[in-house]
Amino acid sequence: xxxxxxxxxxxxxxxxxxxxxxxxxxxxxxxxxxxxxxxxxxxxxxxxxxxxxxxxxxxxxxxxxxxxxxxxxxxxxxxxxxxxxxxxxxxxxxxxxxxxxxxxxxxxxxxxxxxxxxxxxxxxxxxxxxxxxxxxxxxxxxxxxxxx
Numbered sequence: 001x002x003x004x005x006x007x008x009x010x011x012x013x014x015x016x017x018x019x020x021x022x023x024x025x026x027x028x029x030x031x032x033x034x035x036x037x038x039x040x041x042x043x044x045x046x047x048x049x050x051x052x053x054x055x056x057x058x059x060x061x062x063x064x065x066x067x068x069x070x071x072x073x074x075x076x077x078x079x080x081x082x083x084x085x086x087x088x089x090x091x092x093x094x095x096x097x098x099x100x101x102x103x104x105x106x107x108x109x110x111x112x113x114x115x116x117x118x119x120x121x122x123x124x125x126x127x128x129x130x131x132x133x134x135x136x137x138x139x140x141x142x143x144x145x146x147x148x
Contacts, residue, residue, distance in 0.1 A: 001046040006031060010039055011049060011147040018051060054144060062107035064114050065139075068122075069100030069132035076127025077101060083125050089117060100132065111135075 003011075009029045013020055022040070026033040043049060057065065072080055080102060081093050092105040108114040114133070122131055 001042070001048060003043075003048065006035070007039055007043060007048075008147055010036060011043070014040075014049070015145045015147055057107045061109050064108040064111055065136040066106050066108065066114055067134045067136070068104045068106060068118075069134070070102040070104070070122075070128055071099075071130040071132075072101040073127045073129060080125055080127050087117070087121065089113070 006029065010025055013025050013028055022036045023033045026036045029036075057063075070080065077095055081095070084090050084093050084102075084104060087106070089106045089108055090104050091107060092103075094103055095101065096103050106114075106117065108117065114135070118131055118133060122128060
């Protein structure tokens, strides 16, 4: 799907306020409410965006964020990623070039939960050669906004 200026303006307004009504968006960008409704429906059907709630982990009791780099045996990437997906603590899994084959982002209530995850859950997954745990000390930016 090719996005035009109107689509990007709609996305920008929704990023600023996900509860913004179609009529309010239409007034702001000088198009009809039907145009906004149709554009949003089309973008949703093409997976351009999705409506989600971005919860602050600290506010709901998850005080430890870890970025965990995994070195994996050749041919095990998909299997390892598949086994990590069910863990609620794991928010992101990606394959990367460079030092780590897979990188995961995970949130834990405390350090003990993190240690248990590494020592018990990760150690049981076949194909993981090494684990590099990095705990966030301070956060400077956390956004999902990509449209100006």
